[in-house]
Structures are given as C-alpha cells and as structure tokens.
Amino acid sequence: MRFTHEQFRELAAKHGLAVTHQRQVVYEAVIASHGHHSPENIYAAVRRRIPSISLATVYNNLRLFIACGLLREVTPHASTLRVEGNLKPHHHLVCSRCKSVQDIEGDFIDFNRLSRQLPGGFDLAQPLIEVFGLCRRCRAKN
Amino acid sequence: MRFTHEQFRELAAKHGLAVTHQRQVVYEAVIASHGHHSPENIYAAVRRRIPSISLATVYNNLRLFIACGLLREVTPHASTLRVEGNLKPHHHLVCSRCKSVQDIEGDFIDFNRLSRQLPGGFDLAQPLIEVFGLCRRCRAKN
DNA sequence: GGTCGTTTTATACTGATTCTCATTCGATAA
C-alpha cells in the first residue's frame, strides 16, 4: 500500500502535525518497509529520496510519530531504537541472545487474570507483550 | 538475606567462576538491593565498599553473572542495561512512557497456545514475559 | 621466589542519540 500525499495529510491533521516533505518521506519509509527498523536504516532509505536530509531530522520525526501513536517503539533490547508501522494488535518474540524481534499473533494471554494481578492504576489500554526466548539460530549455536 | 562468603564461594564454584573480592561485592550489591538496577547504580553501591573499583570491572562482572545465569538481564527499554537478582519465575510490567519496571506474578499465559504459534525452533525454555502499558504516575500525567 | 593465566584498573574509543543554533520553510496576514 503506497501512501499518497492526501493520506498522509489526513493523518497529520488528525494528530496536529505540520506536513513537511521530510516528515512525509520518513513516515513512508517506515510504512513501506515492513518489519522493525533502526533510525539508521530509515535514514539510509530516506536519503535515497532526499540526499540532504539530516539524521537529526529522522530522529526528530520518529520520536514525534511515536509520541502521537503513528508508529510504535519496539523493544530496544538491541540497545538501539527500533520502530514499526504495524499498529494492529500483535506481540513480539524477542531472542534473549541476539535481540532479534519477530512478530507473533495469537490469543495466548488471559487478560482477565492479568488485570487481576495488575497493581492499581496500571493502564493496559494498548497492551504489548514481549516474550523472550532463544531464536532458532542462537539455539543452534548452543 | 545477607550473603556470606561461603555462600558466594559455593555459587561461584557451581558456575566455574573464580572468587575475587570485587566479584563478591558486586554480586552482593545486586542481591542486597532488590529491584532492577543499572550498572551505574551498582557501581555507586560497590564503591562504598571498594572505593578504587573500576566501572569496567562492574560491567565485566555483571555480564559474567548474566552469562552464567546468576543474574537476569531486565529489558533495557530505559535504553540502559538493568539487572535483577530475582531468579524466581515472574514477569515484568513495563511503563511505555517512563520505562519503569515492576515485577508481576501470576499465571496469565497460555503456554500451550503460545507454543502452537511459535515459529519453528524458537526455544521458550526460560520464558520471560514483559507486558507494556502506562504506569499510574504516567497515566495521571495524561 | 619465578612463572603463567586471570582479573582489575585506567583510559581511550566507539556508536547511538541529543543538543545547539543558524538557516530555511510554510502558513497566514497584509
């Protein structure tokens, strides 16, 4: 799904963001490349369309998009920020060793039980679950 | 529970680690202070007993303890490493905003369903689950 | 006491991210 300028304009308006060329290209770069991406990755992709863009601009806009919910921050177990554009409910499978992240779907959480265990005031409005284990590759390495 | 030299000696022997004074003090500092700690925190605590200790030594030993399972690495959503000494099965509640981590107990995961969803080869031997949401404080800030 | 492998220390270095500030852009009013 290719984003038209119109679609981005609408999204931006909904979240009170000014529309700039850089902003749009950064956003499209994340959406176009499915998966979990580092700011550097996105910077590289965006530079193909705007060679003069600054890394700081990419960071600024990623933070902005995360803050207003246009993008999700993925666990930076890799010690560097990762973002994803997939806002549909899903969970993450994270390798404790190599820190790789895979999406996982499915209904394996008992939210009733979970909410009974929650400390007062904790808000699970958009729950994101991360399950840690060893990915196939790291397991093979023993 | 205060760790005696004897207890640490046994643990170290079990994991094939040499016993050094620094190593013992680092380990005790983590165990003594329950919760989730950054290397800097631990460094500060250890320096009260060994003023000349180097930060690198703290890092070295924390990595070592994590590698042999004496400590657990906590999600560095805070973008900096955290460790905990609590090895009993439990899960984490992480605030997406301020990155604080609380422990949570309870049996809200359906591991049968989960393992049906797992991609081949993913090893869930010591599953750790992290549930993201908004803590009371951040929620109050709206 | 001498030797060897391990650990510690001090410090330099790297890489990710943020900060600063001058410049440019974009929306709006004239």
Added chain:
DNA sequence: TTATCGAATGAGAATCAGTATAAAACGACC
C-alpha cells in the same frame, strides 16, 4: 504577491552508555 513569525531542518558538536585495550596486580602452582 510579499512580509512576518513560529516551526522545522541541517550541520556538527556534545553527551552518554558501554566496550576495547594494555599495563599492572593478583593468586595458584611449581
């Protein structure tokens, strides 16, 4: 259109966590 003003951008310096390196200290063993 043109002028204006606040917001966004670009360039590069600064910061900060963590790692690498190399020399010194330690400790077990002969």
